[in-house]
Amino acid sequence: MKQAMIFAAGLGTRLKPLTDTMPKALVPVGGRPLLDLIINRLREQGYDRFVVNIHHFAQMIKDHVAQQDYAPLVQFSDESDQLLETGGGLKKAAPLFNDDEPILIHNVDILDNVDFGWFSRQHLPEEDAVLLVSKRKTKRYLLFDNAMRLMGWKNIETGEIRSPYEYVRRTGLSQHGEPFNEYAFSGIHSFSPRLFALMEQFPERFPIIDFYLSVCHRSKIVGLVKDDLRLMDVGKIETLDQAEQFINQ
Numbered sequence: 001m002k003q004a005m006i007f008a009a010g011l012g013t014r015l016k017p018l019t020d021t022m023p024k025a026l027v028p029v030g031g032r033p034l035l036d037l038i039i040n041r042l043r044e045q046g047y048d049r050f051v052v053n054i055h056h057f058a059q060m061i062k063d064h065v066a067q068q069d070y071a072p073l074v075q076f077s078d079e080s081d082q083l084l085e086t087g088g089g090l091k092k093a094a095p096l097f098n099d100d101e102p103i104l105i106h107n108v109d110i111l112d113n114v115d116f117g118w119f120s121r122q123h124l125p126e127e128d129a130v131l132l133v134s135k136r137k138t139k140r141y142l143l144f145d146n147a148m149r150l151m152g153w154k155n156i157e158t159g160e161i162r163s164p165y166e167y168v169r170r171t172g173l174s175q176h177g178e179p180f181n182e183y184a185f186s187g188i189h190s191f192s193p194r195l196f197a198l199m200e201q202f203p204e205r206f207p208i209i210d211f212y213l214s215v216c217h218r219s220k221i222v223g224l225v226k227d228d229l230r231l232m233d234v235g236k237i238e239t240l241d242q243a244e245q246f247i248n249q
Helices: 034-044 058-066 085-096 116-122 166-171 193-201 208-215 237-248
Strands: 003-007 049-054 074-078 103-107 110-112 129-134 140-144 150-155 181-191 221-225 231-233
Touching: 003 034, 003 085, 034 049, 034 058, 034 103, 049 058, 049 085, 058 074, 074 085, 085 103, 085 193, 085 208, 103 116, 110 181, 110 237, 116 129, 116 181, 129 140, 140 221, 150 166, 150 208, 150 221, 181 221, 193 208, 231 237
Parallel strands: 003 049, 003 103, 049 074, 129 221
Antiparallel strands: 103 181, 110 231, 129 181, 140 150, 140 181
16 A cells, blocks of 8 residues: 655645635646646556645535545545644644555645656655655755755755754754755655654644654654656646646656
């Protein structure tokens, strides 16, 4: 069994006016809703258990899924009362997952060129989470040592560094004075259910990166580099035509 969580609860404000009448999960790209595109692609790569979190037009998503052939494979984590961000959303959904298999985390409005069969094989049994990263230019980077273990986070514009290690926060360097490997996070990651126990101390609502940065000194959180990674954020009206070209390629 291969299981995945698809984050579909967001308001989709950048996709207005479309999202005034529908959730972003059902915004069509090439005539097909984003949610269908993601789930069917993952099914082709061996995934057969899906948890979808919902908030904005929640019932509309439920009604749509009920009409699809993949409906028996989907469970919903309902955040209608409050949006919980990525960490809080995953924590709330914990009871819906199988306890043994890693959970692929994917946003409903991101298209990519990842072979998820390959990605799932990279998550070794002793690893607690695998974060897909690349050399993409951004303002915020995750910091990894030479073994690709997560050590911290850096905002290159402000110089802010976050890490559970005091020497990293102070110097931005490793214990041996070496610079870290800096990579951009794709938002795609593989999460071991055994990490749920460490989430108990966290509030209802929090970003998943805050969680990883808080536990990387006591858990094995690693980065996996994909040099040819292509990501398409379908978060704005003007990107919809580009998104159609992306999936056709």
